[in-house]
Structure formats: C-alpha cells, structure tokens
Amino acid sequence: MAEAVADLPLKPGLATVLVGDDPASHTYVRGKRRDAAEVGIVSFHNELPAETSQADLELLIDDLNADPEVHGILVQLPLPGGLDSAAITERIHPSKDVDGLHPHNLGLLVLGRRGLRPCTPSGIVRILDQYGIPTAGRRAVIVGRSFLVGRPMALMLSEHGADATVSIAHSRTTDLADLTRQADIIVAAVGVPKLIGREHVKPGATVIDVGINRTDEGLVGDADFDELIDIAGAITPVPGGVGPMTRAMLLVNTLEAARTASGS
Numbered sequence: 001m002a003e004a005v006a007d008l009p010l011k012p013g014l015a016t017v018l019v020g021d022d023p024a025s026h027t028y029v030r031g032k033r034r035d036a037a038e039v040g041i042v043s044f045h046n047e048l049p050a051e052t053s054q055a056d057l058e059l060l061i062d063d064l065n066a067d068p069e070v071h072g073i074l075v076q077l078p079l080p081g082g083l084d085s086a087a088i089t090e091r092i093h094p095s096k097d098v099d100g101l102h103p104h105n106l107g108l109l110v111l112g113r114r115g116l117r118p119c120t121p122s123g124i125v126r127i128l129d130q131y132g133i134p135t136a137g138r139r140a141v142i143v144g145r146s147f148l149v150g151r152p153m154a155l156m157l158s159e160h161g162a163d164a165t166v167s168i169a170h171s172r173t174t175d176l177a178d179l180t181r182q183a184d185i186i187v188a189a190v191g192v193p194k195l196i197g198r199e200h201v202k203p204g205a206t207v208i209d210v211g212i213n214r215t216d217e218g219l220v221g222d223a224d225f226d227e228l229i230d231i232a233g234a235i236t237p238v239p240g241g242v243g244p245m246t247r248a249m250l251l252v253n254t255l256e257a258a259r260t261a262s263g264s
C-alpha cells in the first residue's frame with residue numbers, strides 16, 4: 001500500500017473527527033491514525049468536546065469538505081448523545097466518505113456500481129478472496145442487518161462476481177441454527193458474545209466473526225471460536241481477524257478517494 005501511496009501525484013490526507021471522551025473511540029482513532037502514518041497517508045486530527053453542538057460539528061465537516069488536502073473524512077461513531085450521526089454522515093461529501101456510509105455511496109452499492117464501500121464488509125470480501133474461499137453458488141447466511149455491516153455484506157456477497165445465495169438473519173429470526181446450518185459461509189455481525197456455537201455450523205463451513213464484545217474474559221467475538229475451531233473449515237479470530245482488515249480498508253478507501261481527486 002505504501003508504494004501505491006507514493007505513486008500518487010499528491011499526498012493522500014485523512015481527517016479524523018473524534019467527539020467526546022469515550023476511551024474505546026480514542027483507541028480506535030489512535031490506531032487508524034497510526035495505520036495511516038505507516039503507509040504515508042497524512043492525518044489531520046480534530047478532537048472536540050462532548051458538548052459540541054450539531055451546528056459546530058457540521059461547520060467542521062463543511063470545512064473539511066472544502067479542504068483540498070483532505071481526501072477522506074472519518075467521523076468516529078458513536079457520537080455522544082444529542083448529536084445526530086445520520087445527519088453528520090450525510091453532511092460528508094460522498095467523494096470523501098471513506099467509511100462508505102453516505103446514502104449516495106450505499107445507493108451505488110445497491111446498484112452494483114463503483115463507489116466508496118463500507119470498510120467491514122469490503123474487508124470480509126477481501127478475506128474470502130485472499131483465502132480462496134469460493135462464494136459463487138454458495139449459501140451465505142449473514143447474522144445481523146445493520147447498515148454498517150449486515151446489509152452491505154448481503155449486497156456484496158450476492159452481487160455479480162461474488163454470486164452467493166444470501167439470507168439475512170436478525171433479532172426476530174426464528175430457528176437461527178436451522179438457517180445457519182445450511183450455510184457454507186456464516187457472517188456473524190450481532191454483538192452477542194459467542195452466539196454462534198456448534199449447533200449453528202455445518203462441518204466445513206466458513207465462519208467470519210465480526211463481533212467485538214468486551215466481557216470479563218476480555219474481547220470475544222459473536223462466534224465461539226474454541227467450540228468451532230475443529231468443525232469450521234475456516235474461522236476468523238477475535239481479536240485479529242475482521243478488525244484489522246476493516247482498518248486496512250479505511251486506508252484503501254482513502255487511497256481511492258485521493259486517486260479520484262487527483263484524476264489518476
């Protein structure tokens with residue numbers, strides 16, 4: 001990636017926006033800035049107090065939209081209570097929306113067209129590709145229907161090229177295990193520690209664990225890794241699987257945004 005950055009006629013710039021003092025958000029943003037620096041992306045950090053008003057935050061986004069040195073804008077979510085995160089996401093210019101969550105970019109995804117795509121599901125597509133896990137004609141069950149992970153994941157796995165047959169499960173799904181046992185690929189994006197156990201997985205299936213749950217045992221995923229390790233054909237660990245890949249895709253999106261801005 002560092003070579004691709006160096007090849008650009010301009011220096012890619014990522015603006016990070018952090019509102020409030022949530023410790024996990026601070027850790028995430030620090031990590032993202034460190035990643036950016038490692039590959040030669042300049043980061044412009046903006047830290048605001050929790051009591052920042054919607055209007056002031058929108059003014060900052062407007063400034064970053066207009067700044068030619070900024071190619072990507074990342075607003076760390078969740079925002080403190082009282083701030084409207086959907087309105088903030090929509091304020092970011094779609095060409096700088098490196099989280100891929102602006103309705104314009106999500107619309108392009110629905111249409112199967114190029115655009116900045118949400119980092120977590122795009123990272124999962126890369127993981128499947130990198131490990132040679134076929135998707136065409138395979139049955140994928142996505143557990144979780146958030147606009148951040150589950151829904152875009154379903155679109156990406158069912159689009160031309162990936163060609164999986166996709167089902168989406170959610171909190172109102174009955175007989176989850178009956179459904180997931182039919183899957184060649186399970187993507188768990190729920191936020192319930194170890195929800196996916198042996199009874200949910202067909203032998204040899206691939207399990208992609210998106211969940212990040214802080215428990216007394218430390219960070220655990222939505223899948224029970226220890227229970228599944230000898231039944232799944234492949235399984236991503238937590239921590240160390242989808243998380244780092246999500247971070248990497250933020251850099252890929254920033255590079256893509258900078259490339260588009262430079263016309264190269």
Ligand code: NAD
Binds near residue numbers: 173189211243247
């Ligand atoms: P969310 O809370 O927006 O959505 C959770 C989804 O799970 C909902 O659609 C809900 O219907 C579904 N659900 C809840 N209980 C269920 C159940 N018992 N059975 C089936 N479905 C159920 O969460 P999100 O933003 O999609 O995140 C999901 C998890 O992934 C969280 O742990 C989050 O921290 C983690 N996450 C990780 C990364 C990463 O980079 N690894 C990125 C984003 C989110």
